[in-house]
Structures are given as C-alpha cells and as structure tokens.
Amino acid sequence: MRLTVVGCAGSFPGPTSAASCYLVQADDADGRTWNVALDLGSGALGPLQRLCDPVDLDAVGLSHLHPDHVADVSGLYVYLKYRPGGPGRGAPLPVHGPFGTASRLAEAYGLEPGESMADHLAVHVWQPGSPVRVGPMTLTPFAVEHPVPAYGVRVEGPSDADPEQRVVLAYSGDTDACDGLDRLAAGVDVLLAEAAFVEGRDDAIRGIHLTGRRAGEAAASGGAGSLVVTHVPAWNDPGLAAAEAAEVYDGPIRTAEPGLVVVL
Numbered sequence: 001m002r003l004t005v006v007g008c009a010g011s012f013p014g015p016t017s018a019a020s021c022y023l024v025q026a027d028d029a030d031g032r033t034w035n036v037a038l039d040l041g042s043g044a045l046g047p048l049q050r051l052c053d054p055v056d057l058d059a060v061g062l063s064h065l066h067p068d069h070v071a072d073v074s075g076l077y078v079y080l081k082y083r084p085g086g087p088g089r090g091a092p093l094p095v096h097g098p099f100g101t102a103s104r105l106a107e108a109y110g111l112e113p114g115e116s117m118a119d120h121l122a123v124h125v126w127q128p129g130s131p132v133r134v135g136p137m138t139l140t141p142f143a144v145e146h147p148v149p150a151y152g153v154r155v156e157g158p159s160d161a162d163p164e165q166r167v168v169l170a171y172s173g174d175t176d177a178c179d180g181l182d183r184l185a186a187g188v189d190v191l192l193a194e195a196a197f198v199e200g201r202d203d204a205i206r207g208i209h210l211t212g213r214r215a216g217e218a219a220a221s222g223g224a225g226s227l228v229v230t231h232v233p234a235w236n237d238p239g240l241a242a243a244e245a246a247e248v249y250d251g252p253i254r255t256a257e258p259g260l261v262v263v264l
C-alpha cells in the first residue's frame, strides 16, 4: 500500500500546496492497482492528475464537508461527466462521506433541489466502525471531534514489500484529541495526523484541531509506527508541528508535502 500526498495545506490552499487530498494505492493479487482519494479539497484535482487519471479512481473517502476537504469534487464531477472521447468508468464512482454529503456536493455544484449527481457519483454515508471494501483495501471510519460531523479513516491493505502482510494507515481528517482519534491510531503502521494549531497560540480553542504536540500524543498512545503531520496552514511555521510532536513521540516523524510518498 502506498500513500502519496496530493495536497496538504491546512484550511485553505497555500502557495506551495493544494488543500487536503491523499492518494492511497494498493495492488491486488492480479496486479491491478486500486486508487482511493482521501479528501479532495480546494485545488487538489490539479495535482491529482499528475498521479492518477481521475477516471481510474475506485473510491473517494471524505472526512468531512468543509471546503478544504471537498471543494474539488465539483471539478471531479465535471471531469467524469464531460471528458471528451475517453471511456468512462462504466459505473458511478463511489464517494463515502458524512450524512448530507450528496446534497452538499450537489448544492456546491449548483444543481437545483431534486437534481443529483448520481449519474457519475454514488454517494454512501459512512457508518462508524463499518468497513468499506475497495479492492484489496478496507476503509473504516471513526467519528472524531470537529465542529461538523467528521471522521478519521483507517485504511488496511497489503504491504508493498510482502503482500501477505496487512498494513494500516490511519488518516485523522480534522479533529481535536478525542477517544475516536485514539481508537483510530491504535496499532497503526502510519498515522497521518493533522496539526493545524500551535501550542501556546491556539490553546484557548478546543474541539477543532490538533497541535503538533497533540498529534504526537495520539501517535505515542496508539503505538503508531510512524507519524506524518499534515494540514498545516500557510500561516504556520512549517517545521513547528513536527518539532512539537517530537517532544512527546519517539518514532519517525515526517512533515507532509505535495509529492511525499510513504510506502507501507
């Protein structure tokens, strides 16, 4: 299984990165590569095309409905519906998200009430703890703490080095520290955790985001094999989140940047 960071800017696109989007790929026993996009935030459809033809996506998993995580689903719909010449997918693309995803996406695209995007997008509502199968991978949502309904997603799939072995990637979505995050992070190989807030600066604002330190605490308490900090807004010092995490977590820590590949 492989994680490629498509966009990792927190809360809005930054000068060097689109907003949240992560491409997770795994090969099945027949050698077919399966492609999952976790979130498709503002600006992410552009760089995604350097990695994968959007027609070849097998599923999209949306952590929550803030624009920095879903805005480019509108563009994806245009691509799937109107791309000249090329063969389509054959079936609507499964999109998994919180309750209300279908109506929100339709509204964002400008459809009238009663119209839907079901001709090209098959929207499914996450059921907490219930795995969704995508080829050799399973995606399991965990409810986390954010001002709107939000999920972290645990992706389990075959190891790239030894396909007989199963590996686990956990993506926090947007969340503050909570039980759901702790359950999401338990025993994972890689924890991809947001760290939008800064210790000292944002201490009074709880229930929205992690700091680097709180991301590190989740990695440490879960026994994560490594930590990737992400969703750092352009106004933050980019190295600070990893430095905060390193104060409380002994494992390897990387800071997400577009194009970063993590092989599991």
Ligand SMILES: [Zn+2]
Pocket (backbone or CB within 6 Å): 010, 011, 020, 066, 068, 069, 174, 231
């Ligand atoms: Zn966000």
Ligand SMILES: [Zn+2]
Pocket (backbone or CB within 6 Å): 064, 066, 146, 174
């Ligand atoms: Zn958010």
